[in-house]
Amino acid sequence: SQQGEEDPQALSIQEGENATMNCSYKTSINNLQWYRQNSGRGLVHLILIRSNEREKHSGRLRVTLDTSKKSSSLLITASRAADTASYFCATAPPGGSQGNLIFGKGTKLSVKP
């Protein structure tokens, strides 16, 4: 069963704008990760936030985590056409096997030049 649900399913913006994607999950987590997938390619890890963290930055990426609401958001600032991809959140439940992740269905981001 899938744990994370991304919102929106699809997002289209202009280059230079910020893109915000949200992820909601159902059970408690050890950590939450965001991955990026270019069309038809393998997933690439972007950023990980632990359950005791509220915000994390990496370059133009900002991730927040609200464990009380069981939600996370990924913000991409000053987007570029090269950011066009699908973005997935993945959760690591504390009761599950270490290393196993449960992926959401993804948000498809299109950045127009």
Next chain:
Amino acid sequence: DADVTQTPRNRITKTGKRIMLECSQTKGHDRMYWYRQDPGLGLRLIYYSFDVKDINKGEISDGYSVSRQAQAKFSLSLESAIPNQTALYFCATTSGNWGDTQYFGPGTRLTVL
């Protein structure tokens, strides 16, 4: 060279045929995974392995089998392929430590006619 490789990258086969998808990794990790991706459904776990002697079913293992030939190699077989197994298949590996990420292969696009 890529950390996780998959062969073949594309395969078209007919209903009833036996198919094997292969995965190799050079990360030196013990844990390996096979996922299936369908449009709009995200990634679903088929099988995972914690070491050569430890194989576990995932969410959608029916119709699939796996073999862990070595720490670095994990194969997925479709004993008798059917059209609804048409999908994008990904292999991944991780150390299994809390907070580690999964490293994905480039994927195999399988079409069953």
